[in-house]
Amino acid sequence: MSNNELQTICIRCPIGCHLTVKRENGEIVVSGNNCPRGAEYGKQEFTNPMRTITAVYKLKNGGTICVRTNKAVEKVKYFEILREIHSAPEPKNPKYGDTFISNVYNTGADVIITAVNKDED
Amino acid sequence: MICTQVLIIGGGPGGLAAAHGVASVGANCLILERDNRLGGILNQCIHNGFGLHRFNEELTGPEYAHRWIDIISTNPHINAKLNCFVTEIQRTQDGFLTTAMSADGLLEVESKAVILTTGCRERAAGSILLGGTRPSGIYTAGCAQKFINIEGKSVGKKAAILGSGDIGLIMARRLICEGTEVVGIYEIMPASGGLARNITQCVRDFNIPLHLSTTVTRVAGRDRLEGIFVAPVNEKLQPVYELEKFVPCDTLLLSVGLLPENEILSKFGLEWTPATNSFAVDEFFMTDCEGLFLAGNVLHVNDLVDNVSSEGEFAGTSAGRYALGELSKGAERVEIGHDEHIKYTAPKYIHLDHEGTAQISFRVSKNYKKVIIKAFSGGKEVSRKPCPAVTAGEMQTLIIDKSKLIDGLYLEVEVL
Numbered sequence: 001m002s003n004n005e006l007q008t009i010c011i012r013c014p015i016g017c018h019l020t021v022k023r024e025n026g027e028i029v030v031s032g033n034n035c036p037r038g039a040e041y042g043k044q045e046f047t048n049p050m051r052t053i054t055a056v057y058k059l060k061n062g063g064t065i066c067v068r069t070n071k072a073v074e075k076v077k078y079f080e081i082l083r084e085i086h087s088a089p090e091p092k093n094p095k096y097g098d099t100f101i102s103n104v105y106n107t108g109a110d111v112i113i114t115a116v117n118k119d120e121d
Numbered sequence: 122m123i124c125t126q127v128l129i130i131g132g133g134p135g136g137l138a139a140a141h142g143v144a145s146v147g148a149n150c151l152i153l154e155r156d157n158r159l160g161g162i163l164n165q166c167i168h169n170g171f172g173l174h175r176f177n178e179e180l181t182g183p184e185y186a187h188r189w190i191d192i193i194s195t196n197p198h199i200n201a202k203l204n205c206f207v208t209e210i211q212r213t214q215d216g217f218l219t220t221a222m223s224a225d226g227l228l229e230v231e232s233k234a235v236i237l238t239t240g241c242r243e244r245a246a247g248s249i250l251l252g253g254t255r256p257s258g259i260y261t262a263g264c265a266q267k268f269i270n271i272e273g274k275s276v277g278k279k280a281a282i283l284g285s286g287d288i289g290l291i292m293a294r295r296l297i298c299e300g301t302e303v304v305g306i307y308e309i310m311p312a313s314g315g316l317a318r319n320i321t322q323c324v325r326d327f328n329i330p331l332h333l334s335t336t337v338t339r340v341a342g343r344d345r346l347e348g349i350f351v352a353p354v355n356e357k358l359q360p361v362y363e364l365e366k367f368v369p370c371d372t373l374l375l376s377v378g379l380l381p382e383n384e385i386l387s388k389f390g391l392e393w394t395p396a397t398n399s400f401a402v403d404e405f406f407m408t409d410c411e412g413l414f415l416a417g418n419v420l421h422v423n424d425l426v427d428n429v430s431s432e433g434e435f436a437g438t439s440a441g442r443y444a445l446g447e448l449s450k451g452a453e454r455v456e457i458g459h460d461e462h463i464k465y466t467a468p469k470y471i472h473l474d475h476e477g478t479a480q481i482s483f484r485v486s487k488n489y490k491k492v493i494i495k496a497f498s499g500g501k502e503v504s505r506k507p508c509p510a511v512t513a514g515e516m517q518t519l520i521i522d523k524s525k526l527i528d529g530l531y532l533e534v535e536v537l
Contacts, residue, residue, distance in 0.1 A: 115183030
């Protein structure tokens with residue numbers, strides 16, 4: 001919340017309303033939206049935007065594990081979460097769907113494995 | 122020699138769904154895939170946003186592929202061969218003879234029908250006349266995506282991106298997350314062709330400079346890229362060289378469009394449609410050649426994988442029925458007409474057989490607020506779809522009940 005005003009495009013539907021979000025007398029005011037969903041999106045983006053994070057974990061012997069958070073997490077924690085993923089110990093026998101990290105960076109979200117890319121033989 | 126009723130070339134999202142479609146009508150099929158696993162380009166698209174329509178969930182690319190592989194892997198009608206590169210397709214008296222290179226040597230496949238689901242390849246430096254030297258460090262965005270996401274390699278320390286389509290935007294975010302500095306994204310057009318969500322979540326979230334109406338004029342560097350020259354463009358999209366400047370970087374990603382990979386059909390003499398860089402098909406996804414089908418990105422570049430899957434599945438059911446001798450197309454075939462607001466339709470043709478439904482995909486020529494898309498036949502409206510907004514980057518679809526067709530089919534966009 002470092003800025004007093006946010007200009008953004010609503011992504012809740014294909015119309016793509018250009019939103020302006022401001023804090024006026026302690027109230028968060030969204031303008032430019034055509035529906036209540038736009039107001040909700042604008043407020044969320046202004047106060048605490050949420051993102052699903054996807055990342056790649058490099059395996060020591062080549063190849064990767066692809067992962068994602070199993071729900072959206074606070075955007076402000078993006079790089080801390082990435083750091084925790086990148087510095088995690090290498091799992092012994094990683095498999096699709098396994099939990100890679102539980103409760104990553106205390107967000108309540110788990111990081112799950114979406115793909116294992118190992119060089120075959 | 123292998124015999125199958127339907128041969129599917131390409132085991133990406135289109136091919137997987139096509140196999141499901143073939144099997145659903147009781148025919149058998151074989152998928153030939155050139156990579157060492159199924160899933161195609163989905164395997165390297167680790168970002169989320171796939172499957173919202175199909176599975177009502179936001180999955181990553183590999184997860185979406187996994188779902189489909191699970192669906193088809195237990196089906197006794199479906200076989201797949203990996204590490205097979207198809208080199209030729211020939212028409213025979215009662216079907217097709219396809220030749221492929223495989224780990225076991227030359228492979229020949231006899232089939233009643235062939236479905237091509239080979240997708241697209243990226244336009245590279247050679248196809249955009251990129252000036253300057255030829256150092257290392259210049260990649261197509263998808264090539265860099267494979268190096269980073271699948272092989273765990275780094276492509277460079279300081280990167281620029283030419284083109285702001287979705288792949289370019291998504292790779293900008295991936296580079297940042299892997300510790301590569303992104304100096305800027307350069308887009309020759311006055312607006313990005315990417316989805317609004319990617320502008321927000323890939324560009325703005327990471328404060329990446331997006332330079333519109335700007336292009337890369339040439340590159341510099343002997344062994345490794347040392348930098349690029351960029352310049353704003355005028356209304357005719359020509360660079361203003363007086364304003365050219367040098368931007369140091371060791372990596373350049375190109376996200377400058379996709380081309381359907383369909384050259385293997387060039388000798389069939391099929392009707393070419395310049396708007397899609399591919400061949401014309403009818404509502405069964407069949408080309409002018411009986412028994413030869415196209416679906417997914419090899420037919421026209423889609424923006425959602427869910428659409429590729431639904432096209433593949435429909436082409437699969439058509440090809441399966443054709444192979445079983447259950448697809449009759451005796452009725453007259455007419456070209457689908459449209460007004461100037463529509464760029465092209467896929468399929469291009471429809472039959473007046475009055476049976477079943479047809480799904481018509483198309484793109485509008487520019488962005489519009491509030492429109493009604495209408496379809497007419499014999500002067501009567503046969504389908505309509507009101508849209509709060511349509512954009513040129515977003516595929517539209519319209520379902521046509523073929524029993525309502527009288528003489529032809531004409532699509533119109535009424536701008537409100």
